[in-house]
Amino acid sequence: MTVRAATQPIPLAGEPGWSPQKPSRPAHVIADDAEALSVAERLKPIFAAGARERDRARLLPFGEVDIFSQSGLWGITIPKAYGGAGVSQVTLAKVFATLASGDPSLTQISQNSFEIIDVIRLTGSEAQRRDLFGKVLAGYRLGNAFSEFKGKNVEVFETRIIRDGDGFLVTGEKFYSTGALFAHLVPIVALDEDGHVVVAVADRDAGGLTVINDWSAFGQRTTASGTVKLDRVRIDPSRLLPAHIVYENQSAVGPQSQLIHAAIDAGIARGALEATIELVKNHARPWIDSGQDRASDDPFTIANVGDIVIRLHAAEALLERAGRQLDATIAETNTQSIGLAKIAVAEAKVLTTDIALLAGSKLFELAGTRSTLGEHNFDRFWRDARTHTLHDPVRWKYHAVGQYYLNGIEPPLHSWI
Template identity: 80%
Template sequence: MTPTQATARQTPADPAPGNPGWLPAPPERPAHVIRDDAEAIAVAGRLKPLFAAEAKERDRERRLPFAEVDLFSESGLWGITIPKEYGGAGVSQVTLAKVFATLAAGDPSLTQIAQNSFEIIDVIRQTGSEAQKHELFGAVLAGKRLGNAFSEFGGKNVEAFETKLVRKGDHFVVSGRKFYATGALFAHLVPIVALDEAGHVVVAVADRGAAGLEVVNDWSAFGQRTTASGTVILDEVAIPEARVLPAHIVYENQSAVGPQSQLIHAAIDAGIARGAIEATIDLVRNHARPWIDSGSDTASDDPYTIAAIGDLKIRLHAAEALLERAGRQLDETIADVTEETIGRAKIAVAEAKVLTTEVALAASNKLFELAGTRSTLGTHNLDRFWRDARTHTLHDPVRWKFHAVGQYYLNGVQPPLHSWI
């Protein structure tokens, strides 16, 4: 099924009058269950060209990828890290990074929509009761999508939460306002980060269609345009006690949740770089003209262009090698969680994040230099690679990655406790 065919299959409802950004909860569709790492990588490879097919048009029009997200979750990829004992594939972090890098080379906006689901799956794994694991893991494997209502626009920093969860009789209610809510608009279940009455961080899992929960499509960034990473408004949303996770266990103590999330971000950046380099090679081979001073008949024979492509490929392969190394370290850490192994994982992921950031920005910029002026024409929409890279790499500043890595190796200082490294 092509994305165009899929779009004909499902058209989202029109926004409500007077609220142009609002859309209702999506319908549910059953998902395939992936069984192992090899199958996960193969499925990602099959989806990549489907994601890429209309990526430039979706970006240009800010057309939300409802049908493509359905294909994504129906493929079974959203549940691949669920442990085998709960019916999932329990894939390695190395495989997870490869899956995200592959898909992001096709469309990084579409790929990022799933990112926060994997963080929540790990929060469930580490903090949920057996009943919560069976319910929520079963829901994901059946095709329900987990969204995200984590970050807030105000506050002193990214950990200053104002959203509150309070008891009301035999259940809880949560109120607040979230932003950067990637995935919430496409979700069936919306995990909400809030502070309980004792001031501890919890994750409250709400139904997407719950009364008082409103998702507003007001994301206006110049890159990652179709992630719908806008606002979630929470007005006394009812949460059953069985849907509250004691997330402070992993967020207020050292855990691998942070570097696992960061690994996916690094993989998305590697995918952006790969996609930009693939586009550059296609343009140079098939569309660009050689510079007059080169004496070459084709742009692909220009010696400076050849060298530049070689440089980009080397930098991409170095970034991918560090990404795989970070995944291996994370797998080792998850198998033996200590303060020391968590530190190693955070530093390994930070090192990968530095190189994936640098090559994503370099490749998406070099594209225009090597392909020439015609590459800037609007019909190609090739600036989306740079806009996506510049926007996505702002999630967590690389300048602080250098600092954490230097402190670790020079002064023996463990990385910070928080989840943004």
């Protein structure tokens, strides 16, 4: 009698035990800034097409993420010397704002990959840069296991990495792990035995690494920004980055990451504005006292739309200004230039936060009660804005800017400004 081993059920996408398949073909490699912007414009309607239903049902965008990484956009900041486009920070911000106006949750899934690309560029060995940059350009996705839920603040890490034979073992628990569920490689922030911050890049299917889709926030619903559990996950020495070089010293990594967050908020605002204009022109009714036949001729509605547009353009202008300063800082990095970049990004973040929340709320005021019906799910704009803008408190941006200009005090060392 032949005895067959019992077969284990194959986990469905997103379930515990599932990990994404390796790219079946190399990703497209984007050549320059102009192509990056063109690809983003082309992807925006693809992202927007299912955004409403994905948000409503918390349907994770597996297919869209594949399209996203295969488009080549995930590798656009990789330096030209390693095969990337090496796009400017101005372009990077525009790419994120464009994509986020279609679907900010889907767009944010890639955000942490760009921070790690910067860490690799600044702290990795030549072999590490060629290995990891090559994988990203081929379509491998970098995820995120950075933040922790239980520490007294965002800089307190309990995750530890220890030497074990010819390798390392990392143990801990992470949350806000945007991108990890969809990743092929999961960068993990941990403290080494000397108390220094390192980044250990683990394979997504490594033993002891478990990604749990337990993200329950009312906004940014499909980012899968949940838990990563690490139980003695083995790390090869070739995948260990001395990240303390940039995290424990002044660097542009923090403001580069913050710029992308500001761009996502600007994109949310633009998406809400576009939805508002379409609703007012084609569906909303004029208020009885206006004496108009169309809502788009109501003078108060016209003025309110004008106000939103002006505020959005101001936010986008500061975002571009911050990108230009970051490009200058990256070209010549010193304490003064890093301070200028942090303050410029903080200024942009203030306005992108304000306009994202305002545009998401004004949509209902200008489009009327029917816009609140559940079938439309227009509240996703405000929910996404309210959730995403909590990433780092904007009230401290005002403080940093005031201290800088009034008292000549440089912004904090950490990466949240």
